[in-house]
Amino acid sequence: MNDILKADLNALKVLDVLLDECSVSQAAKRLHVTQPSVSYTLQKLRDLFDDPLFVRNPRGLTPTSRAESLRPAIKQLLSDAQQLIAPPVFVPEEAEFTLSVSANDYLQIALIVPLVQRIRALAPKVKVALFDLDSKAAAERVRGGELDLMLSFPQALPADFSSEELFTDPYIAAARQGHPLADQQASAESFLGYDHVIVSPTGFAFEGGLFRDLHHSPLLDKVAVTLPNFAVLPSLLAASDLIAMIPRRLLSVMSGPLSEVKIAATMPSITVAAAWHPRLDHDLAHRWVRNLLRAEALLA
Amino acid sequence: MNDILKADLNALKVLDVLLDECSVSQAAKRLHVTQPSVSYTLQKLRDLFDDPLFVRNPRGLTPTSRAESLRPAIKQLLSDAQQLIAPPVFVPEEAEFTLSVSANDYLQIALIVPLVQRIRALAPKVKVALFDLDSKAAAERVRGGELDLMLSFPQALPADFSSEELFTDPYIAAARQGHPLADQQASAESFLGYDHVIVSPTGFAFEGGLFRDLHHSPLLDKVAVTLPNFAVLPSLLAASDLIAMIPRRLLSVMSGPLSEVKIAATMPSITVAAAWHPRLDHDLAHRWVRNLLRAEALLA
DNA sequence: AAAAGATATAAAAATGAACGATATCTTGAA
DNA sequence: TTCAAGATATCGTTCATTTTTATATCTTTT
Numbered sequence: 001m002n003d004i005l006k007a008d009l010n011a012l013k014v015l016d017v018l019l020d021e022c023s024v025s026q027a028a029k030r031l032h033v034t035q036p037s038v039s040y041t042l043q044k045l046r047d048l049f050d051d052p053l054f055v056r057n058p059r060g061l062t063p064t065s066r067a068e069s070l071r072p073a074i075k076q077l078l079s080d081a082q083q084l085i086a087p088p089v090f091v092p093e094e095a096e097f098t099l100s101v102s103a104n105d106y107l108q109i110a111l112i113v114p115l116v117q118r119i120r121a122l123a124p125k126v127k128v129a130l131f132d133l134d135s136k137a138a139a140e141r142v143r144g145g146e147l148d149l150m151l152s153f154p155q156a157l158p159a160d161f162s163s164e165e166l167f168t169d170p171y172i173a174a175a176r177q178g179h180p181l182a183d184q185q186a187s188a189e190s191f192l193g194y195d196h197v198i199v200s201p202t203g204f205a206f207e208g209g210l211f212r213d214l215h216h217s218p219l220l221d222k223v224a225v226t227l228p229n230f231a232v233l234p235s236l237l238a239a240s241d242l243i244a245m246i247p248r249r250l251l252s253v254m255s256g257p258l259s260e261v262k263i264a265a266t267m268p269s270i271t272v273a274a275a276w277h278p279r280l281d282h283d284l285a286h287r288w289v290r291n292l293l294r295a296e297a298l299l300a
Numbered sequence: 301m302n303d304i305l306k307a308d309l310n311a312l313k314v315l316d317v318l319l320d321e322c323s324v325s326q327a328a329k330r331l332h333v334t335q336p337s338v339s340y341t342l343q344k345l346r347d348l349f350d351d352p353l354f355v356r357n358p359r360g361l362t363p364t365s366r367a368e369s370l371r372p373a374i375k376q377l378l379s380d381a382q383q384l385i386a387p388p389v390f391v392p393e394e395a396e397f398t399l400s401v402s403a404n405d406y407l408q409i410a411l412i413v414p415l416v417q418r419i420r421a422l423a424p425k426v427k428v429a430l431f432d433l434d435s436k437a438a439a440e441r442v443r444g445g446e447l448d449l450m451l452s453f454p455q456a457l458p459a460d461f462s463s464e465e466l467f468t469d470p471y472i473a474a475a476r477q478g479h480p481l482a483d484q485q486a487s488a489e490s491f492l493g494y495d496h497v498i499v500s501p502t503g504f505a506f507e508g509g510l511f512r513d514l515h516h517s518p519l520l521d522k523v524a525v526t527l528p529n530f531a532v533l534p535s536l537l538a539a540s541d542l543i544a545m546i547p548r549r550l551l552s553v554m555s556g557p558l559s560e561v562k563i564a565a566t567m568p569s570i571t572v573a574a575a576w577h578p579r580l581d582h583d584l585a586h587r588w589v590r591n592l593l594r595a596e597a598l599l600a
Numbered sequence: 601a602a603a604a605g606a607t608a609t610a611a612a613a614a615t616g617a618a619c620g621a622t623a624t625c626t627t628g629a630a
Numbered sequence: 631t632t633c634a635a636g637a638t639a640t641c642g643t644t645c646a647t648t649t650t651t652a653t654a655t656c657t658t659t660t
Contacts (some may be wrong), residue, residue, distance in 0.1 A: 040649080063579070082304045085349065148413055342639095356637075607655080608635100617645085619642105621640105621642095628633100
């Protein structure tokens with residue numbers, strides 16, 4: 001049996017040219033090799049197909065009927081191969097895929113929402129599936145190919161993932177519009193004169209990134225309320241004189257009008273990164289999304 | 301630009317196995333080469349596709365999205381290639397082509413007619429185009445691919461054609477049924493007592509194969525009629541007491557009932573051969589026809 | 601009769617692929 | 631913790647195959 005594993009597929013490229021030229025010499029010219037080289041390859045082809053393929057005529061070669069019958073299939077095969085190795089192109093307007101992203105609620109609001117708007121404007125057929133972030137499970141789902149992207153803090157990202165830092169956002173203090181300290185330069189005393197609310201998934205355990213910087217800060221003693229996420233923060237602030245520490249980017253995009261409380265102290269900040277499986281490093285669609293994400297991160 | 305002439309198509313066979321195994325080591329086992337060899341080919345593939353194709357994981361390799369997207373096309377391509385190099389098969393029942401044959405009228409009657417019957421019985425979709433023989437023009441038409449086969453005498457066939465002798469047929473003497481000499485052993489005298497008719501395309505010039513052997517034969521003096529072909533011979537014989545010299549095979553297949561006139565003299569004979577362009581030597585359909593022709597020639 | 605132009609062949613050179621040994625990394629087990 | 635197992639990548643070296651140069655052979659053409 002004539003097995004493909006034994007066959008030299010590269011010889012088919014020579015056969016293709018031979019079919020065009022019907023001349024070993026001319027084919028050699030076109031292939032930029034010498035005539036004996038093509039003659040040698042022709043021998044291999046004759047062996048492979050168990051057919052002379054070409055018989056001599058005064059001016060070169062006449063293809064056998066087998067060679068003629070091979071012609072269309074050879075052309076098709078090489079054209080397919082050319083397609084195969086051609087660099088892939090990504091056309092946003094026509095791209096059709098689902099992007100699955102996991103992010104905490106801060107990043108959902110501050111980054112993903114505007115990202116989705118950009119995506120929908122440029123690539124209307126692309127769907128986006130957004131998931132809350134559960135770091136441990138998320139990493140596994142990235143590994144399994146269920147998730148394309150996870151957004152979190154650099155420390156929370158698996159080391160074997162590809163990742164990219166997006167931006168660093170300083171915390172600011174915020175309160176309801178009309179709050180006594182709103183839009184003012186507040187002193188430390190007046191700032192600590194109000195009770196505070198902080199988003200802390202672990203409650204008063206205060207574990208996680210932000211709280212490293214605030215470890216023995218007097219601020220923590222003034223925290224009266226902790227929230228698991230930013231969702232209800234606007235309405236809580238609106239209905240009280242509580243002051244919240246939030247990343248700056250949330251100030252403008254969070255629903256409900258809030259004011260900044262300016263204080264002299266240098267505030268901690270959080271750095272945000274995107275991570276994905278290295279398998280997607282060169283994926284054109286994925287790279288396109290990452291470019292959009294990077295552009296969005298650079299704004300404001 | 302990534303040109304197919306530069307690409308090593310054989311590497312695609314390795315990529316195919318790699319996509320199956322997701323392991324350089326396993327792929328190497330399946331390919332019966334060493335692991336570094338596959339690793340080396342993988343490098344070439346990475347270069348060719350400008351993509352890592354696989355990233356490492358604890359147990360081997362994880363394909364990139366590009367590699368995954370390549371998978372179906374690779375499978376298809378290799379399957380096509382396998383088809384391409386697979387030995388061709390010829391199925392008479394389904395074969396669909398036109399066989400163009402040129403032969404003199406003797407062979408048309410004695411060989412081609414039964415051949416057509418065989419062909420029609422075995423390969424109902426095959427058409428046969430029959431042409432009278434004009435050796436010079438026929439050879440050119442064979443060379444040009446218009447004719448698939450020419451049947452003639454070995455001397456009349458171009459030397460650069462492939463050819464095969466089919467049979468040798470002795471001349472016999474024939475006359476109408478009821479002729480005084482019919483079915484008898486005739487003496488030379490009684491045989492020469494009748495006028496004769498002979499097929500001689502050149503008339504009384506008596507040129508050609510048969511007449512070499514009869515050059516100074518007294519028979520030629522008794523020839524009263526010459527015919528350009530065998531077509532009208534039966535009716536001429538039926539309507540006269542003429543005796544004809546015809547190849548034995550014509551006796552049974554020629555229309556109109558004829559009887560043999562047996563004579564003691566050793567008769568000349570003609571040898572018949574088929575010729576075709578060497579390009580068709582390995583053509584399966586052509587070989588099938590030649591086999592039928594050979595089988596038919598062996599009969600009677 | 602020789603010159604031109606074609607393919608095939610032979611020996612030598614050069615290229616490229618496969619090998620064995622080894623480095624490096626990760627995982628899983630003692 | 632350490633060690634063994636198992637994975638890919640890398641490094642020279644060896645070996646096989648392709649390519650080249652040179653030549654033979656055949657046919658056509660001048």
